[in-house]
Amino acid sequence: xxxxxxxxxxxxxxxxxxxxxxxxxxxxxxxxxxxxxxxxxxxxxxxxxxxxxxxxxxxxxxxxxxxxxxxxxxxxxxxxxxxxxxxxxxxxxxxxxxxxxxxxxxxxxxxxxxxxxxxxxxxxxxxxxxxxxxxxxxxxxxxxxxxxxxxxxxxxxxxxxxxxxxxxxxxxxxxxxxxxxxxxxxxxxxxxxxxxxxxxxxxxxxxxxxxxxxxxxxxxxxxxxxxxxxxxxx
Amino acid sequence: xxxxxxxxxxxxxxxxxxxxxxxxxxxxxxxxxxxxxxxxxxxxxxxxxxxxxxxxxxxxxxxxxxxxxxxxxxxxxxxxxxxxxxxxxxxxxxxxxxxxxxxxxxxxxxxxxxxxxxxxxxxxxxxxxxxxxxxxxxxxxxxxxxxxxxxxxxxxxxxxxxxxxxxxxxxxxxxxxxxxxxxxxxxxxxxxxxxxxxxxxxxxxxxxxxxxxxxxxxxxxxxxxxxxxxxxxxxxxxxxxxxxxxxxxxxxxxxxxxxxxxxxxxxxxxxxxxxxxxxxxxxxxxxxxxxxxxxxxxxxxxxxxxxxxxxxxxxxxxxxxxxxxxxxxxxxxxxxxxxxxxxxxxxxxxxxxxxxxxxxxxxx
Numbered sequence: 001x002x003x004x005x006x007x008x009x010x011x012x013x014x015x016x017x018x019x020x021x022x023x024x025x026x027x028x029x030x031x032x033x034x035x036x037x038x039x040x041x042x043x044x045x046x047x048x049x050x051x052x053x054x055x056x057x058x059x060x061x062x063x064x065x066x067x068x069x070x071x072x073x074x075x076x077x078x079x080x081x082x083x084x085x086x087x088x089x090x091x092x093x094x095x096x097x098x099x100x101x102x103x104x105x106x107x108x109x110x111x112x113x114x115x116x117x118x119x120x121x122x123x124x125x126x127x128x129x130x131x132x133x134x135x136x137x138x139x140x141x142x143x144x145x146x147x148x149x150x151x152x153x154x155x156x157x158x159x160x161x162x163x164x165x166x167x168x169x170x171x172x173x174x175x176x177x178x179x180x181x182x183x184x185x186x187x188x189x190x191x192x193x194x195x196x197x198x199x200x201x202x203x204x205x206x207x208x209x210x211x212x213x214x215x216x217x218x219x220x221x222x223x224x225x226x227x228x229x230x231x232x233x234x
Numbered sequence: 235x236x237x238x239x240x241x242x243x244x245x246x247x248x249x250x251x252x253x254x255x256x257x258x259x260x261x262x263x264x265x266x267x268x269x270x271x272x273x274x275x276x277x278x279x280x281x282x283x284x285x286x287x288x289x290x291x292x293x294x295x296x297x298x299x300x301x302x303x304x305x306x307x308x309x310x311x312x313x314x315x316x317x318x319x320x321x322x323x324x325x326x327x328x329x330x331x332x333x334x335x336x337x338x339x340x341x342x343x344x345x346x347x348x349x350x351x352x353x354x355x356x357x358x359x360x361x362x363x364x365x366x367x368x369x370x371x372x373x374x375x376x377x378x379x380x381x382x383x384x385x386x387x388x389x390x391x392x393x394x395x396x397x398x399x400x401x402x403x404x405x406x407x408x409x410x411x412x413x414x415x416x417x418x419x420x421x422x423x424x425x426x427x428x429x430x431x432x433x434x435x436x437x438x439x440x441x442x443x444x445x446x447x448x449x450x451x452x453x454x455x456x457x458x459x460x461x462x463x464x465x466x467x468x469x470x471x472x473x474x475x476x477x478x479x480x481x482x483x484x485x486x487x488x489x490x491x492x493x494x495x496x497x498x499x500x501x502x503x504x505x506x507x508x509x510x511x512x513x514x515x516x517x518x519x520x521x522x523x524x525x526x527x528x529x530x531x532x533x534x535x536x537x538x539x540x541x542x543x544x545x546x547x548x549x550x551x552x553x554x555x556x557x558x559x560x561x562x563x564x565x566x567x568x569x570x571x572x573x574x575x576x577x578x579x580x581x582x583x584x585x586x587x588x589x590x591x592x593x594x595x596x597x598x
Contacts, residue, residue, distance in 0.1 A: 129282040130321035132308035134335030134383055144334070148325035 011201075014181045015189040016208065018100065022185060023166030026104035027112075030161045033105075034112030035154070039142065041113075042120050053117075060110035064170025067106055071175045075099070099176030100183050108165040112157045119153025120146065159217050166212070236419045238262065238387060239291040242278045251275065251443040255421075261413075262421045263434025263451060265466055271443040272423045273318075276389045279421070280315045281308035292387045293418075314385035318392045320376040322364035328375050329360035335383040350378040354412060369397045370405050377412055388413070390422040394429060406432060427468050431455060439463045461504050461597045469506040469595060470567040477502075487564045488544045492522050494591050506595035509539075509567040514574075514584035523586035529565055537571035538578075542587070 041052050059067050075093035076082045085091040093099045123146060131141035147154060169187040176183040178192060186205055193201045237258045244251040251271045255262070266272040277283035279290055279297070287300035292313065297306045322331050332347040333339065351357045354374040364372055373393065380388060393409065394402045406429060413420055424430050430437060430451065437451040439462075447454055447463040458464040461472060473485040480497045484490070485505060492505070515523055526542040533539075543564060568587060570578055578584070 124319070124321065126317045126319060126321040127323060129277075129280075129308070130315070130317060130323075131334065132282060133280050133311070133313060133315040134379065135309045135312075136334060137309070144326075145323050149323070151325065 011204070012180065015184050015186045015205070018097070018182075018184060019166050019186040020212075022097070022100045022104050022168075022172075023162050025101050026108055026165035026168075027158060027162040029101070029105050030109040030112040030165070031158060034109060034116050034157065034161070035147070037113050038116035038120055039146075041117060056113050057110045059106050060114075064107055064168065065174060068103065068171035068174030071099075071103060071106065071171060075102070075175065094175060095177045095179060095183065097176070097183055100172055100185065103171040103175045104165040104168040107168050107171050108161045111164055112161040115153050115157025115160065116150065119150035119157070122153070123149055155221075159221075162216055163213055167209070236260070236293055236387075236417075237291075238279075238419055238421065239289065240275070240279050241288040242275060242285050242290070243287045244274070244278065244283075244285055249443060251278075253438075253440065253443070253445050255279075255438055255445075257419070257436050257438075259434070259436035260419055261433055261435045262419060263430035263437045264421065264423045264440055265425070265427060265430050265437060266423075266440035267425055267466065270440045272425075272440045273391055275440070276315070276391050276421065276423050279387070280313050280389055281306060281311050282315070295386070312383075312386045314380035314383060314388040316373075316376050316380060316388070316390045316393055318395055320364075320372045320396070322372055322375060322379075324364055327361050327363060328356065328367070331364065331375060332379045332382055335379060347378075347382055350382045351375075354378045368401075370401050370408075373397070373405055374408075374412070377409075381416065385418065387418055388416065388420045390420065392424055393422065394424070394426070409433075427455075427466065439466055441466070458506070458595060459598060461506065464506040464595055464597055468508070470509045471507040472597075473505055475502065475505055488524055488566070490522070490524050490544065492589065492594070494594070496591070498596065501598055502596045504597040506597055507589055508593060508595075509569040510571070511590060511593040512568045512587040513590060514570075514578055515586040515588045516581065516584050519586055520588055522589045522591070524566070524589070525586055526566070528583060537569055538575050540568040540570070542566050542568060 037056055041049055041056070044052060072094070073079065074081055075085070077086055077092065077094060082093065085093065091098065093102060127145055127149060128141055131145050132138075136144070167187050168185070169191065172183070172185060173188055173191075178184050178188040184192075186209055190202050190205045190209075193199075193205075235258060238255060240253070240255040242251060242253050242255075249271070251274055253271065253275050255264070255275065264272045264275060274283055278285045279292075281297065285298055285300070285305075288298065289296070289300070290298040292311075296302075296304050297311050297313070298304060323334060326334065328351065329344070329347055332350055333343055336343040336346065348357065348360065351360055354377065356371065356374050356378060359367065359371065359375075364375065367375065390409075394405055397405055410433065422430065422433050434451045437449065437454045438445050439447045439454065439458075441462050446460050447458060454463065455467045458467050458469065464472070473487040476484040476486055477498065477500075478484060478491065481495070482491060482493050483498055483502070483505070485492060519525075524542075525545045527545055528540060529543050530541040531538060532541070544566060566587075
């Protein structure tokens with residue numbers, strides 16, 4: 001116990017902030033992108049739906065290293081798109097925090113998308129029709145009727161997305177690398193210190209990750225709990 | 235003057251919808267079994283169902299026209315639609331639901347919505363969620379939510395089917411009251427003849443995507459013309475006929491000959507007779523009487539249902555196999571209630587049932 005407290009004092013806390021920041025930003029991006037994609041996909045006919053759905057889910061099914069490989073292909077500064085980003089906008093992705101965000105977003109996005117889609121599909125279409133006949137705009141119907149009614153499903157999608165984004169390892173290590181203070185996330189730090197045989201530091205980080213994960217789930221359940229009054233138990 | 239004109243054509247798979255609803259009646263009813271296309275008609279008018287071709291107009295405002303490619307969004311049609319399940323927004327309070335169709339949350343909109351809730355005796359419930367209301371209360375909120383937007387036309391899709399027994403009867407009366415001072419037309423779709431008989435001035439009867447009969451509601455019930463319409467309006471007894479002369483026909487399934495004062499038109503192929511209209515006769519046989527055997531009696535709270543088989547004159551002794559096999563088909567319904575029920579119970583089963591000429595439905 002004493003060694004833990006001693007450790008906390010001289011510990012480099014940067015992985016925690018990098019992971020949290022990455023998780024939050026990736027979750028925000030995935031949230032809006034996921035809702036948008038889910039809304040688009042459910043309006044497609046069966047064939048287009050299955051193709052789009054497959055593409056959007058792919059990053060979740062692929063090994064993260066494979067996703068990382070593709071991301072490297074796209075963003076490498078030795079390739080067309082990477083050169084274009086660098087020269088035109090002065091944006092570098094490889095070995096930067098932006099790389100962390102992109103990797104985490106790509107891997108975690110399907111969780112948001114799939115949960116949102118499942119929740120949208122459960123919605124009584126009459127609610128949307130009612131909104132239309134009452135003269136509500138499509139945007140207003142979406143944000144005031146569809147999203148709140150799909151609330152529990154969207155909330156669980158958000159929780160999972162955040163958890164996945166925060167813990168991302170494979171694609172992140174390939175695209176962003178493990179640069180201390182810059183791209184060194186908690187997951188990468190744990191892997192690194194274990195390689196060095198430092199199980200105490202690894203254990204310390206593991207406990208912190210557990211606490212954050214539990215707190216995040218608890219928090220979102222608390223927020224959405226108020227709106228779950230209209231859900232029947234069975 | 236309010237006027238609805240809806241000429242709607244739509245093909246989905248092997249279902250064809252081809253209806254023309256044209257009416258200036260204040261209360262319009264559409265009667266049909268489930269799957270007849272009656273709800274689809276309503277949804278087409280509201281613009282929440284696609285239409286292949288046709289023309290829809292409410293009070294001279296064109297909502298849809300396939301020739302000139304007019305197809306207003308449901309938002310622009312100003313048509314109120316009440317869904318079977320009311321479709322109240324589950325996460326919004328009653329007040330927010332009623333305000334949903336008004337732009338913005340201004341104090342003015344708020345007091346407008348509150349006025350409407352007061353009118354429907356739902357004040358005091360404005361902070362409740364829809365899930366916390368009874369079926370009847372949900373219906374009132376749904377109607378308030380529609381009325382507050384001042385629609386040019388109100389459509390009611392099976393409004394009472396989600397309610398049971400007692401509440402259904404009460405809400406039917408209440409609905410008429412609530413709609414009393416609404417100046418526009420109201421169209422109600424239902425499979426219940428009682429609801430529509432009470433509600434509508436003009437009635438359209440729909441079957442398999444087409445309109446079978448339209449007209450003033452009471453005259454449709456009095457003279458359904460077609461056998462399917464007679465069935466939908468609740469007629470239970472039917473027979474093929476064979477014409478004997480201008481005033482005489484044979485009701486084939488019932489095994490009797492009927493003589494009418496009036497001339498029987500040539501197009502008549504069937505006759506129908508409502509279960510409540512038979513007149514019991516004891517003793518001497520009179521004209522247009524059926525002699526029968528009792529097959530079954532059902533006791534209902536306020537009436538007695540007798541199921542009888544007509545005794546065919548020529549088959550009265552023994553009866554052929556064909557007739558026996560056919561017995562279920564020719565089960566006639568005779569329903570008695572009130573004073574008549576007490577009388578029949580006291581006096582015993584009558585010897586004959588008499589068909590009154592004015593109650594005989596002449597059908598195609």
